[in-house]
Amino acid sequence: xxxxxxxxxxxxxxxxxxxxxxxxxxxxxxxxxxxxxxxxxxxxxxxxxxxxxxxxxxxxxxxxxxxxxxxxxxxxxxxxxxxxxxxxxxxxxxxxxxxxxxxxxxxxxxxxxxxxxxxxxxxxxxxxxxxxxxxxxxxxxxxxxxxxxxxxxxxxxxxxxxxxxxxxxxxxxxxxxxxxxxxxxxxxxxxxxxxxxxxxxxxxxxxxxxxxxxxxxxxxxxxxxxxxxxxxxxxxxxxxxxxxxxxxxxxxxxxxxxxxxxxxxxxxxxxxxxxxxxxxxxxxxxxxxxxxxxxxxxxxxxxxxxxxxxxxxxxxxxxxxxxx
Amino acid sequence: xxxxxxxxxxxxxxxxxxxxxxxxxxxxxxxxxxxxxxxxxxxxxxxxxxxxxxxxxxxxxxxxxxxxxxxxxxxxxxxxxxxxxxxxxxxxxxxxxxxxxxxxxxxxxxxxxxxxxxxxxxxxxxxxxxxxxxxxxxxxxxxxxxxxxxxxxxxxxxxxxxxxxxxxxxxxxxxxxxxxxxxxxxxxxxxxxxxxxxxxxxxxxxxxxxxxxxxxxxxxxxxxxxxxxxxxxxxxxxxxxxxxxxxxxxxxxxxxxxxxxxxxxxxxxxxxxxxxxxxxxxxxxxxxxxxxxxxxxxxxxxxxxxxxxxxxxxxxxxxxxx
Numbered sequence: 001x002x003x004x005x006x007x008x009x010x011x012x013x014x015x016x017x018x019x020x021x022x023x024x025x026x027x028x029x030x031x032x033x034x035x036x037x038x039x040x041x042x043x044x045x046x047x048x049x050x051x052x053x054x055x056x057x058x059x060x061x062x063x064x065x066x067x068x069x070x071x072x073x074x075x076x077x078x079x080x081x082x083x084x085x086x087x088x089x090x091x092x093x094x095x096x097x098x099x100x101x102x103x104x105x106x107x108x109x110x111x112x113x114x115x116x117x118x119x120x121x122x123x124x125x126x127x128x129x130x131x132x133x134x135x136x137x138x139x140x141x142x143x144x145x146x147x148x149x150x151x152x153x154x155x156x157x158x159x160x161x162x163x164x165x166x167x168x169x170x171x172x173x174x175x176x177x178x179x180x181x182x183x184x185x186x187x188x189x190x191x192x193x194x195x196x197x198x199x200x201x202x203x204x205x206x207x208x209x210x211x212x213x214x215x216x217x218x219x220x221x222x223x224x225x226x227x228x229x230x231x232x233x234x235x236x237x238x239x240x241x242x243x244x245x246x247x248x249x250x251x252x253x254x255x256x257x258x259x260x261x262x263x264x265x266x267x268x269x270x271x272x273x274x275x276x277x278x279x280x281x282x283x284x285x286x287x288x289x290x291x292x293x294x295x296x297x298x299x300x301x302x303x304x305x306x307x308x309x310x311x312x313x314x315x316x317x318x319x320x321x322x323x324x
Numbered sequence: 325x326x327x328x329x330x331x332x333x334x335x336x337x338x339x340x341x342x343x344x345x346x347x348x349x350x351x352x353x354x355x356x357x358x359x360x361x362x363x364x365x366x367x368x369x370x371x372x373x374x375x376x377x378x379x380x381x382x383x384x385x386x387x388x389x390x391x392x393x394x395x396x397x398x399x400x401x402x403x404x405x406x407x408x409x410x411x412x413x414x415x416x417x418x419x420x421x422x423x424x425x426x427x428x429x430x431x432x433x434x435x436x437x438x439x440x441x442x443x444x445x446x447x448x449x450x451x452x453x454x455x456x457x458x459x460x461x462x463x464x465x466x467x468x469x470x471x472x473x474x475x476x477x478x479x480x481x482x483x484x485x486x487x488x489x490x491x492x493x494x495x496x497x498x499x500x501x502x503x504x505x506x507x508x509x510x511x512x513x514x515x516x517x518x519x520x521x522x523x524x525x526x527x528x529x530x531x532x533x534x535x536x537x538x539x540x541x542x543x544x545x546x547x548x549x550x551x552x553x554x555x556x557x558x559x560x561x562x563x564x565x566x567x568x569x570x571x572x573x574x575x576x577x578x579x580x581x582x583x584x585x586x587x588x589x590x591x592x593x594x595x596x597x598x599x600x601x602x603x604x605x606x607x608x609x610x611x612x613x614x615x616x617x618x619x620x621x622x623x624x625x626x627x628x629x630x631x632x633x634x635x636x637x638x639x640x641x642x643x644x645x646x
Contacts, residue, residue: 057550059546059549059550085555089552089553089554089555090552091552092549092550092551092552093550093551093552093553094552097550098550100543100546100547100550102543105542105543105544106543106544106546106547107544107547108544108547108548108562108565108566109544109566109640109641109642110565110566110639110640110641110642111561111562111565116547119548119551119553119557120551120552120553123551123552123553123554124552155641155642157641157642168547171547171550171551172550174551
């Protein structure tokens with residue numbers, strides 16, 4: 001693995017314009033992904049992690065807008081934020097693939113799955129329909145789907161959830177993208193199927209040499225495949241670091257709370273800690289550090305002043321006044 | 325294919341009682357209407373014994389339920405009776421005129437489905453000015469009654485501009501054959517088909533627009549966009565295909581409305597179909613012809629719905645034919 005970057009996000013800000021006001025879903029996020037690296041973006045629902053993923057793909061709903069920042073795709077360092085729609089279309093699928101959360105709703109119900117996989121191959125590589133279909137079957141075989149040719153000629157409703165998620169993965173990797181974004185890829189699956197799909201994903205990115213951005217709320221699956229972890233809270237990154245070091249020694253009070261909230265076999269359920277309170281309203285976020293209303297260690301500066309991401313050593317950065 | 329044929333046969337059997345109900349209801353409805361064919365045949369001041377003889381000849385002197393039993397048993401033997409006025413078998417009268425009506429209705433249906441689906445999809449995909457214009461036009465289209473629209477179209481295109489014939493289905497006195505005949509019919513068909521289609525284009529546009537808009541909010545559209553395929557393909561291949569069920573339902577459902585519209589349109593354009601026959605027959609209380617046309621009409625509507633049922637399965641693989 002070399003150290004060259006594949007994606008760099010700088011001060012990225014995405015707002016939703018709603019009838020209640022402006023929702024600051026992603027607010028000044030800075031992040032990079034190295035070639036061949038797997039990075040996790042972890043947070044609770046409403047933390048902006050999915051919005052961040054959809055912002056990178058420029059697949060935001062009509063009421064959302066990228067307000068500020070850059071998303072550079074290497075090696076050319078093209079800024080995805082400023083790309084025309086037509087040029088962005090060439091990036092999607094071809095250079096960045098995306099895996100979605102719910103295999104039940106993200107597949108077109110009236111199209112054969114083989115055709116859904118073949119579609120991107122036809123458009124990006126100029127294959128004929130027959131060639132692209134054959135490619136799709138090969139891809140399904142690679143994803144260890146038995147009787148792939150038969151599966152390719154089926155409709156989504158004829159497949160199991162795990163099978164459908166493999167089809168979603170096949171669509172995402174069909175054009176050998178350099179970067180894969182997975183938005184909660186196992187959340188909608190049964191636990192046993194989760195492990196299978198996860199293992200598949202890990203093997204796939206290794207074989208194809210892809211980088212991965214894994215968006216999840218599940219710290220367990222992060223440990224299995226990601227080199228680095230980014231913790232997001234209320235639209236901002238609160239801590240970022242190498243996976244094992246961050247798990248062993250979390251610095252941000254939110255990360256500590258998050259790790260305590262994971263039940264293990266050694267803890268009885270009464271010992272599983274949570275984080276008191278609820279995520280803030282992103283229309284009117286708290287002043288200073290956005291975590292301060294829920295933080296057990298909050299002091300006066302946390303309410304007055306917003307902490308920047310502070311590097312504590314070369315592989316860790318924390319947005320908290322406690323580490324200063 | 326055998327499940328499909330099995331499905332069709334089962335449906336056809338289910339339709340028999342439906343047709344029976346149609347016959348009962350229309351038989352009673354026609355008789356509920358005031359007026360008496362006897363007086364139309366013999367005149368208002370006819371001799372009393374002549375009127376009586378005529379009633380006996382037509383069977384109208386018998387009690388209503390007797391008449392009904394006779395009629396229905398004849399119908400099930402394939403005999404729709406004789407026209408009071410034209411002294412010809414009803415079946416012959418209708419069968420002669422059915423092709424003209426079907427040509428008109430199917431053309432209008434085809435045009436409205438094609439144009440309505442394309443326009444509706446474009447309206448849904450391109451919000452803003454285009455959508456507003458098309459939506460406004462379709463509201464206007466829906467609001468215009470056939471008979472008025474037909475007359476206006478006739479005046480503008482046939483009378484003022486003189487580019488289309490005033491009426492009829494073929495040019496009289498030319499005896500065209502082959503391709504020339506076909507083109508001549510097409511030339512005559514243009515205005516009535518346009519009249520009949522406009523309302524439907526408007527309605528199909530509205531339904532398609534709503535349905536495509538709804539489809540475009542679905543998750544699989546995000547997947548399609550994430551593949552980097554052109555937006556036109558996202559809209560027409562992914563969204564439209566999923567949006568088609570309500571459109572097809574409406575089109576099938578609307579066969580009956582189109583048949584009614586055809587009656588008015590045919591009258592305006594002197595189109596020699598079932599519509600003008602029905603119009604005359606209702607006016608002159610020619611009961612057997614009116615009933616015969618209703619029976620044929622209901623069969624057409626039922627067949628249209630059968631086609632819709634089959635189309636469902638083709639459009640959406642999740643809908644299994646049962």
